[in-house]
Amino acid sequence: MSLESALSFLQNHLELLCTPIIFDEKRVQLGYDSENIRKFIPKEKRRVDAKTKISHLRRLELLAG
Numbered sequence: 001m002s003l004e005s006a007l008s009f010l011q012n013h014l015e016l017l018c019t020p021i022i023f024d025e026k027r028v029q030l031g032y033d034s035e036n037i038r039k040f041i042p043k044e045k046r047r048v049d050a051k052t053k054i055s056h057l058r059r060l061e062l063l064a065g
Contacts, residue, residue, distance in 0.1 A: 001009075010016060022029040022040055029036050038046060 019031050020029070020037070022037060024040060027039065029040065041049075
């Protein structure tokens with residue numbers, strides 16, 4: 001599909017612009033699904049993010065405690 005055809009298609013189907021389209025060399029994700037979207041984030045980065053969130057929650061619990 002040419003760029004002009006793709007742009008014309010999007011103009012006629014604006015609802016698609018609200019749908020994320022994520023892809024890399026191996027995968028394509030259409031729409032939003034938090035579990036599937038996380039697959040595009042490298043595993044090590046997901047681990048660091050999870051540890052940071054857990055640490056933050058523990059600090060909040062201590063402050064509220």
